[in-house]
Amino acid sequence: MGIPVSECLLKLMAEGYTLDDYRGDIPPRWCTGCGDNGILAAVQRLCRDEQLPPERTVFVSGIGCSSRFPHYMNAYGFHGLHGRALPVAEGIKLRRPDLHVFVSTGDGDCCSIGAAHWIHAIRYNMDMTVLMHDNQIYGLTKKQASPTSPRGVKSNTTPRGTYLDPLNPLSVTLGVANVSFVAQAVDWIPELLYDIISEAYHHKGFSFVRILQRCPEFMPHQFDPWVQNPDKMLLLTHEKGVQLSAGLSKVYRKQEAHDPGDLHRAREIASLSEQIPVGILYRDSDVPCYEDVRMVDRLHTPDVIKGVLEEEFDKFTIWPSE
C-alpha cells in the first residue's frame, strides 16, 4: 500500500529524497515492455518512501538482464558474477549492518548457477531483500531454457521443447532450514508488487521475493493466460500479510486469507499449478540472522589486537622459557 501523497510531500520537505534521487545516471536499457522496468519503479518508490540514504544502500546483482538493475539506481551497486550475487551480499552485510542490502538475481542466476548459494543464503538468513526476477528464461544470453522454464518451452537449447518439469523456487525456499520470508509478486500488478517488496524490506532477515517477470522479447505470451484472466490469480491477504485496495479486490476476486505464519499452508500454496498465488506466503520474524549470531562483543582496536597477539605469542614462546 502506497503512502498518501500528502504524507509523501511532508516527508519530502523534511528529509528531501525524491524519486529522482534514486535514478541512476543512465536510463534503463531493458526492452520495451520488460517486466524489469516495473520492478525498478517499485524499488525506487520504496527507497523514496523509506527515505533510504543512497550512500547507505547497496544493490547487488549477478549477471543477466535483470542483474543490470544496480546500474539504474543511484546508490552503491555491485554488478558482479553470474550466480554469485548472494555470497557477495553476505560479505557486505556481515561487517556492515548499517547498510541496506538489496539483491537482484535472475532465475538462471539464482536457481541454476547460483543454486548452492541460494540454498545456503536462506539458511544464513542475513538481513537483505532478495528480488528474484523470474522470466522463466535466460534473457541476456538470448533464450535458453532456465530451471524455471515450464516443461515444453521451446528455446535455443531446447528447440523441441524442454524435457523436464520446472523447479519451483517457492517450494525450494520454503523447504530450507531457517527460511524466514517468502513472497511472490508479479510485475503486472504494480500496486501489489510495491506492497510485497515493502513487506520484504521491512522484514529483518533473508526476504525472498520471487517476481514473475514478463520477457516480451523471448517469452512474449508466457503469462498471457494470467494477465488476461484475473481469476487465474490467487491473492493472499492477511492482517499479517498484505491487504488489498478496493480497486484490486474488485478485479482479483480469487483471494485467500492466508496467515504467513502457517508454513504448511504456505507449502501447499507454493505448489499450486493452475493459479498464480501473489502475496506473502511465509514470514517468521524470530529466525536469528547470521550477522547477529556471528557478532561478538569484542572491540577491534589496536590494543585488543595487541593483547590477543601477545597472549598467543606467550603460548608459543620457548625462549626464554619463563
Next chain:
Amino acid sequence: MDRQTLKEPRQEQVRRARVEKPKAASPRKTGQRRGSRAAAKQAVTLKEHVVEIVSDSGEGAQRCGQSFGSVAARMGNGIWTVEIIPAEIQPPARSIAGASGNRIRVASERVTNGGDEADLVVAFNEQVLLGRYRAKELKPGCIILLEDKWRTDPDAEIAVSYAHVYDELVAEGYKVHEIPMESECVKYVPDPRRGKNMFVLGLLCSIYSLDLEMAREQIRFVFRKKDAKVIDLNLELLGAGHDWAEENLDIKYAIPASKPKDPQIVMNGNTALALGVLASGMEVCAMYPITPATSASHYLSDIFERVGCVVHQAEDEIAACAFAIGASYAGKCAVTITSGPGLSLKQEGIGLAVMSEIPLVVVDVQRGGPSTGQPTKAEQGDLLSACFGGHGDAPKVVMAASTIEDCFYSVIMARKIAETFNMVVMVLTDASLATAQQPFPRPDFNEQWLAPPIDQSAVPEGASPYDWDPRTGLAPRFIPGQPNGMHCLTGLAHDRLSHVAYDPEINQEGIRNRSLKLATFQKTLKAPAIFGDEDGDLLIVGWGSTQGAIEEAVERLRADGKRVSSLHLKFLQPMPSGMKDMFRRFDKVMTVENTWSDSLDSEVFDEDSRRYAGLALLLRARFLVDVDCWGEVKGQSIKPGKIVRAVLERLP
C-alpha cells in the same frame, strides 16, 4: 601381501625360510642388566641429528615428536620438525603407507629446513619402518629403535614379518635396537598403545641428553586440559623411558645449544599465517575446508573472535571468495585461504576483484596437484596458476612465504599492498611450511601492521570512482557509506564513472591502467640479495619454502670449493628490477622448484618439447636468459643433499 620384505614384496616365501631364530647378538632383552651401563656412558657431541618417530596413526608418534622438538627448542637448539602424515585418517594398522609421525632435525645452530635422511628412527612396528625405508628416508646404517613385541606376536605371520625386516636391516648395516616398549609400559598403563609415546620421549631425552625437567614441563603443557591423573601418568612414563635408556642403551649424544638472545616462539606455518591474519587488522576470513590450508582456519577460528572478527565457512570456495570480495568492497579488507583445487574455483572471483579493483588477499597453501592430487603433500605447482590462472588479462601481485616466520609477515604485507593499490594479492605457501615447525624471533607488535579504520567521509562532488592517475594507474576507492561516492561497480569493462563501456578505447584504457598500477607497485620493490658471491659458475634461483634447503646446499657446495650462489624471490609477480644484471655474472642460472619439469632423459623430451618449471619459465620469458631447472614432485620438501647432487651434475 607386500608387507614382509624391504624391497622385493613378492619373495616372502623364500626369505621366510631363512629366519628361524633371532640373532644371539641382538641387543634385545637387556632389561635384566639394569644399572650396568649407566656409569660407562660418555656423550658423543654432535652438530646435528635428524630423528624420526613413526607409528600407526593414533599411537601418538606425532605428539611425541612435537614434544621432543619443543624440548630441544626450549633448550636453545635449532629445530625443524616435519609431520609425517598418512593420506587416510585411519589407515589399517601396521601398514607401510600408514606411517604417521614426525621428523625432527635438531642442531646446535638455527636450521632452515628438514635436512637430509634420518640419523635415528624410532618405530612402533616394523611395517611403518619399512615404509620409511622404502621411501629412502633412512640414512644408510642409521640407528633404529624398534618396538620388539611383534617378535613374539601370537599371529605367526606377524612374527615372521617382523623377524624378516629385522634381519634384513641388520644385514644391511642398520644398527637396530629392539626396545621392549610395550612390556615396559604395561607396568604403568593398562593400554600401552596410549602411553608408549611418552615412554619414547623419555628414551630420546636420555639419548640426546635433554633436560628432563623441561620435558616434564612440556608434558604438563601438552596435557594442560587433561586432569592431574593423566599428567602424572605421562610423567611417570617419561621417567620410565628415560631410566630404561640410561640403563640399557649404549647410545648417548649431546647437541650443544647455542642459545638465542631474543625471545623465540615456535609454531608451524599455518599457525603463523593465522596470527598474521589477525595482526594484519583484517576482520573477515572466508574459507572452505581444504587440506593442507584448513588448520590455519581452525586456529584462526579459535582466536579471531577475541578481537571481534569472523571466520566464515562458506558453502564452497566460490562463495568464500565472493564473500571476501563483498566484505572488502564494503571496506573490510578480507582474506580467503585455500589450497590448489580451491584456488581453481576462486579464479573467476579473483578476476572480478582485479577488474573492479577491490583489495583482496588470497592465500594458497599449495599441495600436490593437479586435481585432488596429493592433499597432504608438499608441492610448488601453483605458481603459474596464481599469476595467470584466471581468464583474460588480470594483473595481480603474487608473493611467496619462504619460512615459517615469513608466513606471519607475508599476510600483513599482503593486506597492506592490497589496500594501498586496490589489488588482489596472492600469498603462496605450501604443505611443507604449513606443518613444519621452527623457532623464530617473537614478533614485536607494530600498530602500522593494522588496516586503518574505514573512510566514511564524503567524496568530493563529481569525483569518479575510476579516476585513474595517468602516472600510476591508481584510482580512489569509494566505500559504501561515503556520500557522493555512489557508483555501480561492475565486472564488465567500464569507464572512469564505472559505466559499462562498449567503447574499444575505454576498454583498452582500463586494462592499461590496471597494468600500470602493477608496474607502479613494481617500482617499490627492492632487488633481493644474493646468497654467496655476486658472481660464479652457477646461480640457483628459488622461491617459497625451498629457501632453507637451497641455501644449505649452496653452503655445502661452497665449502667444497664450488662457485655457486643463490637468489630467493619473495615477489614472483611483479619481479624486482636488477635481476638480469645478477644473472649475467654467472655462467649458468637454474631454478630449483618443488614441481615438475621435464629433464632431457627421453628421446621426446628435447629443447622443443621440454616443459620448464614455473619460475624457470617466467625468468626465461622475462630476462631472455637460458635458465635451466631442476625439481622433484615426491610430495615432500626437497632435501639439501639432493640439490647438491643436481647442481654438481650441472657444474663443469
